Amino acid sequence: MLAIPLLPFVPDFWVTLLDFVGLASLVALGLVLLTGVGGMTSFGQAAFVGFGAYASALLTTAYGWSPWMTLPVSLAVTIAAALLIGLVTVRLSGHYLPLGTIAWGISFYYLFGNLKALGAYDGISSVPPLSLFGYDLLDSRAFYFIVWGFVLLSILLTANLLDSRVGRSIRALRSGAAAAESVGVNVWRAKLTVFVYAAVLAGLSGWLYAHFQRAVTPGVFNLSAGIEYLLMAVLGGAGHIYGAILGAGIVVVSKNFLQDLLPVFFGHTGNYEGIVFGVILIAMLQGAREGIWPLIAARVARGEARAVDPAGTLTGRGFDAKDETLLSVRSVRKEFGGLVAVDDVSFDVGRAEIVGLIGPNGAGKSTTFNLVTGVLPLSGGEIHFAGERIDRLGPEKIAERRIARTFQHVKLAPAMSVLENVAIGAHLRGSAGLVAGMLKLDRAEERDIFGEAARQIERVGLADVMHRPAGTLALGQQRLAEIARALCVDPRLLLLDEPAAGLRHMEKQALADLIRGLREEGMSVLLVEHDMDFVMRLTDHIVVLNFGARIATGAPAAIQSDPAVIEAYLGSPA
Numbered sequence: 323m324l325a326i327p328l329l330p331f332v333p334d335f336w337v338t339l340l341d342f343v344g345l346a347s348l349v350a351l352g353l354v355l356l357t358g359v360g361g362m363t364s365f366g367q368a369a370f371v372g373f374g375a376y377a378s379a380l381l382t383t384a385y386g387w388s389p390w391m392t393l394p395v396s397l398a399v400t401i402a403a404a405l406l407i408g409l410v411t412v413r414l415s416g417h418y419l420p421l422g423t424i425a426w427g428i429s430f431y432y433l434f435g436n437l438k439a440l441g442a443y444d445g446i447s448s449v450p451p452l453s454l455f456g457y458d459l460l461d462s463r464a465f466y467f468i469v470w471g472f473v474l475l476s477i478l479l480t481a482n483l484l485d486s487r488v489g490r491s492i493r494a495l496r497s498g499a500a501a502a503e504s505v506g507v508n509v510w511r512a513k514l515t516v517f518v519y520a521a522v523l524a525g526l527s528g529w530l531y532a533h534f535q536r537a538v539t540p541g542v543f544n545l546s547a548g549i550e551y552l553l554m555a556v557l558g559g560a561g562h563i564y565g566a567i568l569g570a571g572i573v574v575v576s577k578n579f580l581q582d583l584l585p586v587f588f589g590h591t592g593n594y595e596g597i598v599f600g601v602i603l604i605a606m607l608q609g610a611r612e613g614i615w616p617l618i619a620a621r622v623a624r625g626e627a628r629a630v631d632p633a634g635t636l637t638g639r640g641f642d643a644k645d646e647t648l649l650s651v652r653s654v655r656k657e658f659g660g661l662v663a664v665d666d667v668s669f670d671v672g673r674a675e676i677v678g679l680i681g682p683n684g685a686g687k688s689t690t691f692n693l694v695t696g697v698l699p700l701s702g703g704e705i706h707f708a709g710e711r712i713d714r715l716g717p718e719k720i721a722e723r724r725i726a727r728t729f730q731h732v733k734l735a736p737a738m739s740v741l742e743n744v745a746i747g748a749h750l751r752g753s754a755g756l757v758a759g760m761l762k763l764d765r766a767e768e769r770d771i772f773g774e775a776a777r778q779i780e781r782v783g784l785a786d787v788m789h790r791p792a793g794t795l796a797l798g799q800q801r802l803a804e805i806a807r808a809l810c811v812d813p814r815l816l817l818l819d820e821p822a823a824g825l826r827h828m829e830k831q832a833l834a835d836l837i838r839g840l841r842e843e844g845m846s847v848l849l850v851e852h853d854m855d856f857v858m859r860l861t862d863h864i865v866v867l868n869f870g871a872r873i874a875t876g877a878p879a880a881i882q883s884d885p886a887v888i889e890a891y892l893g894s895p896a
């Protein structure tokens with residue numbers, strides 16, 4: 323493909339079209355990360371292309387800067403704009419986020435169009451071309467190498483990023499924030515990171531565009547351009563790097579032909595391609611959300627399973643013998659509107675102790691878990707951990723204190739392998755940042771993280787399925803994968819929400835042995851489980867809830883014969 327412009331029989335027209343495909347690919351690549359991987363839909367990416375383009379056009383025409391010198395400035399302007407917009411936008415949830423992107427997608431078009439310094443709606447013309455070794459890159463053939471050089475570099479850095487600690491935390495976002503937060507990922511920061519990264523790629527495209535077209539006008543960066551970029555990512559395959567290139571190719575080339583064909587068909591001029599693209603976007607969202615690339619990728623050879631270096635390992639931080647009472651839940655209360663889900667509940671979990679939290683459906687067990695792990699704020703009471711009050715901390719701060727959990731409704735990223743899902747658990751035990759990930763400077767740390775993840779996967783008995791996508795596992799196995807992920811946090815306290823559900827008899831026994839082994843090491847476990855036999859055999863101590871209130875606490879044998887407990891479970895006095 324690199325040789326295309328060197329082939330004399332390829333017309334200039336096609337080379338120019340491919341240049342535009344390259345420019346669009348950069349923006350679509352950012353959207354693949356933002357929307358496909360990170361789960362944040364943006365209609366406003368064209369505005370960031372505008373920031374990159376206008377910054378360079380202004381500096382080169384009004385202040386005489388050389389185009390290459392404006393590249394860092396263009397990217398810095400885009401980063402600053404993305405940080406400001408991102409700070410207010412990425413916190414929006416659900417449909418409000420895409421609506422927010424539409425809002426600024428429209429407003430920046432008017433801003434660019436109304437600023438006199440930017441030439442208002444006429445824009446800026448006579449932008450100088452890029453030059454290389456004293457040679458001006460005036461024609462599309464020469465420009466081709468620059469734009470596709472940047473595309474290839476961006477693909478490489480993005481692929482590296484996705485396969486890194488920061489990348490995994492971004493990939494985990496799509497299946498909801500709860501799991502990522504529970505292992506210490508700062509979800510807001512991960513979202514802002516991917517937002518800025520996508521904007522930088524758009525800004526780079528804008529910088530290139532300004533020096534290729536030699537003119538910038540606001541119309542190129544309006545909302546409909548933003549919709550086209552989104553269409554490219556969705557059409558190609560929003561979760562796949564090469565989907566961006568494919569989608570950009572299809573949209574740019576078909577737009578060119580539709581612009582010529584459709585007016586002939588309709589009998590007069592107009593931007594009819596917008597209608598066609600709108601219909602395609604809706605059809606894709608209805609019937610083929612994954613886009614075209616996965617259909618192609620399924621036909622070519624599957625990627626190699628990731629090799630795990632057995633020498634890689636992370637050192638555990640051990641258990642402090644001085645914390646006899648590790649967790650202390652004191653008169654905790656949680657109200658949802660008028661409903662009191664947890665009512666004045668108190669209990670302790672000692673060091674190296676397995677405590678069962680049981681009760682009929684709706685008793686408040688999962689809510690209690692969510693209070694301890696910072697997912698829900700308390701309505702009253704206090705929670706202390708290792709002598710520190712923790713009930714005002716968010717989930718990722720709780721994870722930093724080495725409290726890890728599993729979920730009643732499994733929260734794994736289904737498309738990621740079991741190994742990668744579990745590796746997310748070691749997020750706080752690594753430190754490699756965005757740049758280290760992009761440049762692959764994190765290999766030693768990655769080796770240790772994956773070594774540790776593999777060790778925990780073997781421990782829960784999932785070694786055979788380590789490389790399979792987590793979503794293809796049976797539900798019981800997915801629960802075990804969540805335990806492995808939680809163990810990667812190196813917890814002092816492990817909260818297990820119905821870990822035995824969906825497991826066969828032998829698997830339950832293996833799980834019980836594993837939990838006992840953890841206790842031997844010094845770990846404390848708080849367990850919600852409906853399988854009474856499992857709970858009675860395993861726990862040192864049981865807390866029973868009913869309608870949000872604690873109705874009994876004690877050793878398993880005492881609980882089994884407690885009349886209040888029997889009544890709560892059977893619905894009549896013993």
Ligand SMILES: Nc1ncnc2c1ncn2[C@@H]1O[C@H](COP(=O)(O)OP(=O)(O)OP(=O)(O)O)[C@@H](O)[C@H]1O
Nearest residue numbers: 658661663681682683684685686687688689690730
């Ligand atoms: N986010 C919420 N908003 C409103 N009510 C809630 C919320 N979460 C839980 N509840 C209610 O609080 C009560 C306790 O629910 P919780 O899920 O903690 O019970 P549980 O003991 O875990 O039950 P199960 O064994 O069925 O999972 C229930 O009545 C439930 O409907």
